[in-house]
Each structure stands twice: as C-alpha cells, then as structure tokens.
Amino acid sequence: MKGELTDGLSTGAVVFGTDESIADELAAFPLTGRFLMGRLRHSISARERQLLEELVVETRSVEAGAIMLHRGQLVDHSTILIDGYMMRTGQEGSRRFILGLQVPGDFVDLHGFALKRLDHDLVAAGPARVGIVPHERLEEVMQKEPHLARILWFATLLDAAIHREWIMKLEQLTAARRVAHVFAELWQRLDHVGLGRNDSVRTPLIQADLADMCGTTAIHMNRALAQLRKEGIGELRRGTLYVSDRRRLEEYGMFDSSYLYGRGGLAPGTALDPKGPA
Amino acid sequence: MKGELTDGLSTGAVVFGTDESIADELAAFPLTGRFLMGRLRHSISARERQLLEELVVETRSVEAGAIMLHRGQLVDHSTILIDGYMMRTGQEGSRRFILGLQVPGDFVDLHGFALKRLDHDLVAAGPARVGIVPHERLEEVMQKEPHLARILWFATLLDAAIHREWIMKLEQLTAARRVAHVFAELWQRLDHVGLGRNDSVRTPLIQADLADMCGTTAIHMNRALAQLRKEGIGELRRGTLYVSDRRRLEEYGMFDSSYLYGRGGLAPGTALDPKGPA
DNA sequence: CATGGAACTTGATCCAAATCAATTTATATC
DNA sequence: GATATAAATTGATTTGGATCAAGTTCCATG
Incomplete structure (x- = not known):
C-alpha cells in the first residue's frame, strides 16, 4: 500500500562511517545490537547486553503498512525494531498524524510495559523485522537487574525528548524547515545506529507521510520539498534525499542534536552544562 | 515578573467533588498524596505510598517565575510538585516555548533520574512548593522496590503521552481551539488530584504564556480568547476561565481525556480496547 | 492618588498554508 | 505494452495567524 521498498532499504542500507566495533557488535548481538547504540553504550555492560539479547524470544516480520499494534489494545509483550522503520500514528476523525518515526534498534513499544495500552497505533513503514520481548521477561529485569531496568527507562525517555523537540519545531518552523528537521533528525539517528550514509538519507516515507509528520497537507509538502530543491538544501527522489551540504x-x-542525548550532547557523564550552573 | 498570584491559587484552590478519601489521603501523605491520584492509585499499596512519602527528604519553596532547574544542568535529585504550578520551557533564540504544564502531585523532573540532564528548563508559574527526592533514594527504589519503580516509570510515560497529544493538537487546531484544549486538559488533571472546581479553571498563566503553549503570539492569543468569549465557550478574567458548559x-x-490514562480511559486494568482486537 | 510598568486590547497589512481542482508521472499488473 | 492506481505536481483562491503600531486597563508602589 505504501512506500514498499524492494531494493533493500530495510535490510541492506550501506553502512558508512562504520567502526569495526559496530560490525562486531552486530555479530555478537544480531537482534538487539543497535539498541541505544551511539548513546548510552558505555554504561551497558557486556553481561547486560547479553541479557538483553536473550530477552527476545522470537522475531517476526511485519509487512509494509501493517498496523502492528492498535491503540488501546492490551499488550503482554514489547517489540524491538531490528530492521526497517515504524511510525507511531494517531487518528483524529479522518485525519492521520505521525507522532514519531522509529529506526532499527528502537524499542518501539517499550512504554507498553508500564502503560499496558498505548495511546497510538504502531505501523510499519516499509517491511520490518521485529523482536518480541514478553513482559514477564521485563518483569524479571525489573526484579533482578535494576541497572538494566534504568537503561530501559532511559530509552523511553528519549522518545519523550524527541516529542518535546517536535512540539517546538511545529510551533516555529515553516513546512520546508520542518521536513528539513525531520530529515536531519532521521540522519542523526541512523548515524547513531551505524546506518547513516554520507551524502543522502533514505526514507520509506512518501510525501503524504512527511506531510502527516509535519502537520501540513501533501500538496503543501510537495511545494515545501520543491523549495528545498530550489534552495539547494536537498532533493528527494524516490525515497532518498540527496544532500550536498x-x-x-x-x-x-534548525536542528541541534543535543536532545537526542548522543555522545557529546546531554548524555550522562559527557559534555558540560551548556548554560552554566544555576 | 509573571502571573504572581497572591490570592492563594497555589495553596487553597477550592476542592470540589472531593471524596472523604482525598482528604484522608492528604492527611496521611501531605507531600506525595496527590502523586498519580485519580490514575493508578489502586495499584499502589499502602506500604508503597508510605515509602514514597519518605523519599522526600526536604521541601523547598520556589518563587514565582524562578527557574528551578536549568537545561543541561547535572542533577542528583528529582522534584515532586506539592503546591503550585511549573512549566517546562524550551528556548530557541529569543523565543520561548512552553512544552508542558505540571500540576500538584506531578513528579516534575523524575526523568532527570535516568537522563541526568534535562533538555529543557523548569520554571515556576506562580509560587510553588516542591519536595526533594535524592537520586540515591530512587536508586534504592530501583534495587528493592521493582513494583514501585515501575509506577515511577509509568508516571514519566504519562508526560510523553501528553506530549504526543499536544503534537496532534498543534497540527490540527486553530489557536482558539488549542487554548480550549489546554484548559480542558488542565481541568481534567486538576480533577484527578482533587483540585478541580466545578464551573471554572484557575491558571497562573498569562496570555503570553498561553501563547507560548499554543505556538502563537500573545496578540493572536488575545483574539483567540476573545473568540472563546464571543462563542460562549468560556471567559478568561484575571487568572480564571469561567465556563458554563x-x-x-x-x-x-477536541479534548478526549483517554491519553491521560485516568480511570475508565486507557489505564491498565480498566476499559476495553476501543478499537477491537488486532 | 499619581505614576510607571505589566498585561491586555484593537486595527491594518502581509504571508504561509489550506483548500478546491486538475493534470502529470510512476509503478504495478494483466 | 496497455491499463489501472498510487504518487507527485501545478494553478487559483481563501484564510488563519504573524507582524507592525498604537492604545487601554490593571495594579503595585512611593
């Protein structure tokens, strides 16, 4: 139905800027290796990473456009995105909103562990592969692995930080700048998990999706993209934004990556207070 | 500087619809009695509530307009709002954004426990009183009280759910409807903690604040409020919105309270799936 | 009770984006 | 390679809200 990408976007995106370490990591932890990669990694011990990998009892494929999880549904497991992209979508009458985009390594509905029902749907953007983590397993982590539990908590807070940034972007930017922000964020997040390219960003999203992320219409999104092209910021063609600078x-x-809590940003233990002490 | 309310808004708001139970609750737990009141309360045991109350090692007053916590600052404690209101504010150049409003009972920077630095400021809207919870105490909760830890986690996820709702509202509503939504949400949240009135909503926010919450200018917010008045939706006069219906x-x-996870909404253990099973 | 400074209000002009209405280009599929 | 359908594009018109520019009301304080 939408943005089916049969050329391997969801599996084989070229990995630029790759350390040996990333390849090693993925070899050792094929399912959860990208979880928080580029963020808190230093504080997750090897034992914890192993535990994490073992939380996944099963992997599933989700076909493009499928609603993996419906709003309001009672859940007994959470899902980590191994490959592909997912969107959080909200509905209001006939209108759809995209509340967030998840990339490989994201624990897409980890908040379902504490909430039990989500307030939004989870939809695959393009074909995806996910890992299933039963809530009983997470329960055990809470009981026996407080440090790992705190890391999981941290992961859900990153999503909230992204939401806050989106609120600010929606309030101040024009449609063209909003998409630029969306692409800049996506690129940075792909970089974190070792999937960033060096002169382009791939996305499974079509113009109508981008519009739903930016709170505009597809028609206006088209014009916004035309403006990015005209101003030489970037050009979106068939699922890839080509960027020269x-x-x-x-x-x-107006993208400032600090809200993503990457190394050198607001991540614990790194970077000094940008504003000085109170 | 802003919205100083000397008439007791922050302390003495009339409590309508009050159960005996609310008064009892507050007598027993004067500092944390409103935490998640009206939401998960059934799942917090008496022992846990007592533990929670004992987490607070100190209370402080925060004066109106004071920045209690600066973006980026390393934190070693979290803060529960006992009395008054606080706002999360983001800055972008000269422009300020209000990313969320906290009411009594909210654990305003609980996410600081896992994040260690916040991506936004916390500012008192009117005079406030807060309780200080050192992170070592939260660490102990993580170690010894997994169930309570999960409840704390839940509390931070509620904020994220509110962020998502705001994203949708910003994307679809006009300024007048956005403020209406802000007021409806505030009212509902005050109801949850036993501070709702029955025909009006008090707020420490001035029109410029409401504008910063709704992504408009103060001038336009003024016109939006004029429209609410004209259409008989409500009238804001000196810190109170008077509402007849x-x-x-x-x-x-377009306010639907389910995202607040109150009883009967999406709260675990209540309400059936509004969309049917997948 | 005069005075200064917030906070609020009103008016006029301009622009980003919605909306209505087609049309063109891709992408599958028979 | 003809045909259907999704996706992208272009044009014309309307509108919510920004911006510039004054006012006015409220309220604390000397």
Missing part, C-alpha cells in the same frame, strides 16, 4: 540542511531545519 | 469547552478543543 549536511550542515546547511541542519541549519535550515 | 464544560462539555462544550471539551468539544470545542
């Missing part, structure tokens, strides 16, 4: 894209979208 | 306010703001 990444800095310009980020500036145009 | 609460349903109309909620409909106008």
Whole structure:
C-alpha cells in the first residue's frame, strides 16, 4: 500500500562511517545490537547486553503498512525494531498524524510495559523485522537487574525528548524547515545506529507521510520539498534525499542534536552544562 | 515578573467533588498524596505510598517565575510538585516555548533520574512548593522496590503521552481551539488530584504564556480568547476561565481525556480496547 | 492618588498554508 | 505494452495567524 521498498532499504542500507566495533557488535548481538547504540553504550555492560539479547524470544516480520499494534489494545509483550522503520500514528476523525518515526534498534513499544495500552497505533513503514520481548521477561529485569531496568527507562525517555523537540519545531518552523528537521533528525539517528550514509538519507516515507509528520497537507509538502530543491538544501527522489551540504540542511531545519542525548550532547557523564550552573 | 498570584491559587484552590478519601489521603501523605491520584492509585499499596512519602527528604519553596532547574544542568535529585504550578520551557533564540504544564502531585523532573540532564528548563508559574527526592533514594527504589519503580516509570510515560497529544493538537487546531484544549486538559488533571472546581479553571498563566503553549503570539492569543468569549465557550478574567458548559469547552478543543490514562480511559486494568482486537 | 510598568486590547497589512481542482508521472499488473 | 492506481505536481483562491503600531486597563508602589 505504501512506500514498499524492494531494493533493500530495510535490510541492506550501506553502512558508512562504520567502526569495526559496530560490525562486531552486530555479530555478537544480531537482534538487539543497535539498541541505544551511539548513546548510552558505555554504561551497558557486556553481561547486560547479553541479557538483553536473550530477552527476545522470537522475531517476526511485519509487512509494509501493517498496523502492528492498535491503540488501546492490551499488550503482554514489547517489540524491538531490528530492521526497517515504524511510525507511531494517531487518528483524529479522518485525519492521520505521525507522532514519531522509529529506526532499527528502537524499542518501539517499550512504554507498553508500564502503560499496558498505548495511546497510538504502531505501523510499519516499509517491511520490518521485529523482536518480541514478553513482559514477564521485563518483569524479571525489573526484579533482578535494576541497572538494566534504568537503561530501559532511559530509552523511553528519549522518545519523550524527541516529542518535546517536535512540539517546538511545529510551533516555529515553516513546512520546508520542518521536513528539513525531520530529515536531519532521521540522519542523526541512523548515524547513531551505524546506518547513516554520507551524502543522502533514505526514507520509506512518501510525501503524504512527511506531510502527516509535519502537520501540513501533501500538496503543501510537495511545494515545501520543491523549495528545498530550489534552495539547494536537498532533493528527494524516490525515497532518498540527496544532500550536498549536511550542515546547511541542519541549519535550515534548525536542528541541534543535543536532545537526542548522543555522545557529546546531554548524555550522562559527557559534555558540560551548556548554560552554566544555576 | 509573571502571573504572581497572591490570592492563594497555589495553596487553597477550592476542592470540589472531593471524596472523604482525598482528604484522608492528604492527611496521611501531605507531600506525595496527590502523586498519580485519580490514575493508578489502586495499584499502589499502602506500604508503597508510605515509602514514597519518605523519599522526600526536604521541601523547598520556589518563587514565582524562578527557574528551578536549568537545561543541561547535572542533577542528583528529582522534584515532586506539592503546591503550585511549573512549566517546562524550551528556548530557541529569543523565543520561548512552553512544552508542558505540571500540576500538584506531578513528579516534575523524575526523568532527570535516568537522563541526568534535562533538555529543557523548569520554571515556576506562580509560587510553588516542591519536595526533594535524592537520586540515591530512587536508586534504592530501583534495587528493592521493582513494583514501585515501575509506577515511577509509568508516571514519566504519562508526560510523553501528553506530549504526543499536544503534537496532534498543534497540527490540527486553530489557536482558539488549542487554548480550549489546554484548559480542558488542565481541568481534567486538576480533577484527578482533587483540585478541580466545578464551573471554572484557575491558571497562573498569562496570555503570553498561553501563547507560548499554543505556538502563537500573545496578540493572536488575545483574539483567540476573545473568540472563546464571543462563542460562549468560556471567559478568561484575571487568572480564571469561567465556563458554563464544560462539555462544550471539551468539544470545542477536541479534548478526549483517554491519553491521560485516568480511570475508565486507557489505564491498565480498566476499559476495553476501543478499537477491537488486532 | 499619581505614576510607571505589566498585561491586555484593537486595527491594518502581509504571508504561509489550506483548500478546491486538475493534470502529470510512476509503478504495478494483466 | 496497455491499463489501472498510487504518487507527485501545478494553478487559483481563501484564510488563519504573524507582524507592525498604537492604545487601554490593571495594579503595585512611593
């Protein structure tokens, strides 16, 4: 139905800037290796990573466009995205909103563990592969592995931080700058998990999806993209945004990655207070 | 500087619809008695409530307009709002954004426990009183009280759910409907903690604040409020919105409280799946 | 009770984006 | 390779809200 990408986007995106370490990591932990990669990794012990990998009792494929999880549904397991992309979508009458985009390594409905029912749907954008983690397993982690539990908690808070950034972007940016921000964020997040390219960003999203993420209409999104093209910021063709100057894209979208809590950002133990002490 | 309310808003708001139970609750747990009141309460044991109360090692007053916590600052404790209101604010150049409003009972920077640095400021809207919970105490909860830990986690996820709702509201509503939504949400949240009135909503926010919450200018917010008045939805005068028909306010703001996970909403153990099983 | 500074209100002009209405290009599929 | 359908594009018109520019009301304080 939407953005089916048969050229391997969801599985084989070229990995640029790859350390040996990333490859090693994925060899050792094929299912959860990307979880929080580029963020808190230093604070997750090898034993914990192993535990994490063993939480996954099963993997499943989700076909493009499928609603993996419905709003309000009682859940007894959470899902980690191994491959592909998923969107959180909200519905309001006939209108759909995309509340967030998840990339490989994201524990897409980890908050379902504490909430038991989500307030939004989870939809695969393109074909995806996910790992299933029963809530009983998470329960055990809470009981026996408080440090790992705190890391899981941290992961859900990252989503909240992204939501806050989106609120600010929606409030101040024009449609063209909003998409630029969306792309800059996506790129950074893909970089974190070792899936970033160096001169382009792949996305399974069509213009109508981008519109639903930016709170505009598909028609206006088309014009916004035309403007990005005209201004030489980037050009979206068939699922890929080609960018010659990444800095310009980020500036145009007023993207400042600190809210993603990557290394050097607001991540615990790194970076000094940007604003000085109270 | 802003919205100083000397008439006791932050301490003495009239409690309507009060059960005996609320008064009892507050007598027993004067500091944390409102935490998650009206939401998960059935699943917090008496022992846990007592533990929670004992987490607070100190209370502090925060004066109106004071920045209690700066973005990026390393934190070693979290703060529960006992009395008054606080806002999460983001800055982007000269422009300020209000990313969320906290009411009594909210654990305003509980996410600081896992994040260690916040991506936004916390500012008192009017005079406030807060309880300090050192992170070592939360650490102990993580170690010894997994069930309580999960409840704390739940509390931070509620904020994220509110963020998501705001994203949708920003994307679809006009300024007048957005404020209506803000008021409807505030009212509902005050109801949860036993502070709701029955024909009006008090707020420490001035029109400029409401504008910063709704992503408009103060000038336009003024016109939006004029429209609410004209349409008979509600009238804001000196810190109080007078409402004759609460349903109309909620409909106008397209407010559906389920995202607040109150009883009968999406709260675990209550309400059936609104969309049927997958 | 005069005065200064917030907070609020009103008016006029301009622009980003919605909306209505087609049309063109891709992408599958028979 | 003809045909259907999704996706992208272009044009014209309307509108919510920004912005610039004054006012006015409220309220604390000397």
